[in-house]
Amino acid sequence: MDVIRIEHLHKTYRTxxxxxxxxxxxxxxxxxxxGEIYGFIGPNGAGKTSTIKILVGLAHATSGTISLFGKKGPxxxxxxxxxxxxxxxxxxxxxxxxxxxxxxxQLFGVPAPVRARRADKLLERVKLSAWRDTPLHKFSKxxxxxxxxxxxxxxxxxxxxxxxxxxxxxxxxxxxxxDLIVGLKSQHKTVFFSSHILSDVELICDRVGILVDxxxxxxxxxxxxxxxxxxxxxxxxxxxxxxxxxxxxxxASLAMDVSVQGEERLLVRVGDAAQKRDVLNWLRxxxxxxxxxxxxxxxLEELFVDELSGGRGDAGVSPG
Amino acid sequence: MAPQRxxxxxANTFREAVRDKILYSLLFFALVMIxxxxxxxxxxxxxxxxxxxxxxxGSISIFGVLIAVFVGIQLVTREIDRKTVYxxxxxxxxxxxxxxxxxxxxxxxxxxELSIMTAGLLILVGITGSEFAPALAGAVALIYxxxxxxxxxxxxxxxxxxxxxxxxxxxxxxxxGHMSNDIYRFGQKADAEWIRVASRAxxxxxxxxxxxxxxxEVVHDVxxxxxxxxxxxxxxxxxxxxxxxxxxxxxxxxxFK
Numbered sequence: 001m002d003v004i005r006i007e008h009l010h011k012t013y014r015t016x017x018x019x020x021x022x023x024x025x026x027x028x029x030x031x032x033x034x035g036e037i038y039g040f041i042g043p044n045g046a047g048k049t050s051t052i053k054i055l056v057g058l059a060h061a062t063s064g065t066i067s068l069f070g071k072k073g074p075x076x077x078x079x080x081x082x083x084x085x086x087x088x089x090x091x092x093x094x095x096x097x098x099x100x101x102x103x104x105x106q107l108f109g110v111p112a113p114v115r116a117r118r119a120d121k122l123l124e125r126v127k128l129s130a131w132r133d134t135p136l137h138k139f140s141k142x143x144x145x146x147x148x149x150x151x152x153x154x155x156x157x158x159x160x161x162x163x164x165x166x167x168x169x170x171x172x173x174x175x176x177x178x179d180l181i182v183g184l185k186s187q188h189k190t191v192f193f194s195s196h197i198l199s200d201v202e203l204i205c206d207r208v209g210i211l212v213d214x215x216x217x218x219x220x221x222x223x224x225x226x227x228x229x230x231x232x233x234x235x236x237x238x239x240x241x242x243x244x245x246x247x248x249x250x251x252a253s254l255a256m257d258v259s260v261q262g263e264e265r266l267l268v269r270v271g272d273a274a275q276k277r278d279v280l281n282w283l284r285x286x287x288x289x290x291x292x293x294x295x296x297x298x299x300l301e302e303l304f305v306d307e308l309s310g311g312r313g314d315a316g317v318s319p320g
Numbered sequence: 321m322a323p324q325r326x327x328x329x330x331a332n333t334f335r336e337a338v339r340d341k342i343l344y345s346l347l348f349f350a351l352v353m354i355x356x357x358x359x360x361x362x363x364x365x366x367x368x369x370x371x372x373x374x375x376x377x378g379s380i381s382i383f384g385v386l387i388a389v390f391v392g393i394q395l396v397t398r399e400i401d402r403k404t405v406y407x408x409x410x411x412x413x414x415x416x417x418x419x420x421x422x423x424x425x426x427x428x429x430x431x432x433e434l435s436i437m438t439a440g441l442l443i444l445v446g447i448t449g450s451e452f453a454p455a456l457a458g459a460v461a462l463i464y465x466x467x468x469x470x471x472x473x474x475x476x477x478x479x480x481x482x483x484x485x486x487x488x489x490x491x492x493x494x495x496x497g498h499m500s501n502d503i504y505r506f507g508q509k510a511d512a513e514w515i516r517v518a519s520r521a522x523x524x525x526x527x528x529x530x531x532x533x534x535x536x537e538v539v540h541d542v543x544x545x546x547x548x549x550x551x552x553x554x555x556x557x558x559x560x561x562x563x564x565x566x567x568x569x570x571x572x573x574x575x576f577k
Contacts, residue, residue, distance in 0.1 A: 013575065013577065053406075053575075053576060056409075056410035057409065057410060058406055058409055058410060058575070058576040059575040059576060059577070060573075060575060076412035076413070076414065077412065079410065079411060079412040079413075080411075080412040082410070084406075084407070084410040084411075086403060086406040086407060086410075088403075089403070089406075089407065090402040090403050090404055091404060091407070092332065092336065092404055094335070094336055094339040094340075095332075095335070099335075103328060103332050104407070104411065106324065106325070106327075106328035107325050107328055107329075107408065107411040107412070107413055108411060108412065109324055109325070109412075148407075151407060155411075
């Protein structure tokens, strides 16, 4: 089942005194399947947050349809199954962590004893048990983000939507959030999160959608998005110094590219399996040790930069 | 269930208000003002009790308005400014429930404030004067109605405007509301027909907050007709409901950017 299905979504804001039209989402379609981690990536101002706001009912679509759990939405009965963490969240800072979670539990109609039990469990899970009775204004940014994630889970949701959950966090904080997201998947929850930190997306997402200037520029698994792009394999050899030059000129005709690294290693790049076989056979015949062999696939970052530079004008003019 | 969610939002609003320092400073000055009415009365010849009541009720009214406007507006616009409203409205909460919850939360905050100030005044009257005055409670009840009315306006303005403008608008409603009688009276004395028509139209268009003002009657022990108070109650409740409805309509359509 598709947990989220967005079809031909458009969003136009009217801004300023003259109500100038500003189109932030242009014909966006995407689907998120049950149980997957979906990374919604794009540069700042691409329209990620606007899309998410429409998904959770904070803004209204100009046109297009949104289906959640197979039904047109967002409606309250669907929102009951969603956990949401907004971008750079601000919370009721005069509340303690427990009061805070209790309040949101009440909005979902969770009975009091269940609320208390769940709040304690969630605080433990985000490693904030020791601060359960501390008011939120004494929390650090990373702690707020974590209590925000706990808030998004208080209704035991089927779908968790996180807007830039890792932005502004230190490496440790990011790792914690990453682990939490992976943990949610293992509980068979669907996670939809936006990010511009690509390494985080690359590590944990099953599928990604790339949004640039309000348009989807690519959607699929990481393999689908990255595979058909040029890949190469790096072979590093460390021959005796006196053979270095001879090997280099010999390999030059077999490989894509050969270069000397650090004056004692040869870095050989081959483009496909046939080339790889030829190079390896050639090296074996000459009894040269191979130090390493690494397939280099294009990183998400490179793909992203490709998409960004591909026929696009300005970036970051609309509210993200 | 809607009642549970409204209750949660109202309770949270109340909790935010009572943990706010502005509230306590306003309350402190209100009690000082009420207390100081004794000094003013001492300096005047005769009518001691009347002056205590007069200054006391005046202070309750003015500080009540200040609390309703400033604390009220802050509690709504801050939710939007700080984006706390994002986490609430993304839950299975209808937007009208949020507005009604906010209104009830502010209403209960004002009720507690007014009760404390009234208790201060009653103690003062009890110490300095003679008998307990039930009419005082009646006057305060109508002040409370007026504050609820202003709270509805402050919520309405907060749904589409900035805190400063909202405060300005709400205070304008307060000022105009107490002047609409005068506009009518002065207008009817004009020679030009159109001024008389315009002033009459304005009188019916603008809210009339003088209905809630029975301070003079209470201070001077003038008998009031029950119909007069009944009319004020119905007028206040209906008008408040209409303003809240308008706030809900605007809030429902709003995009949170």
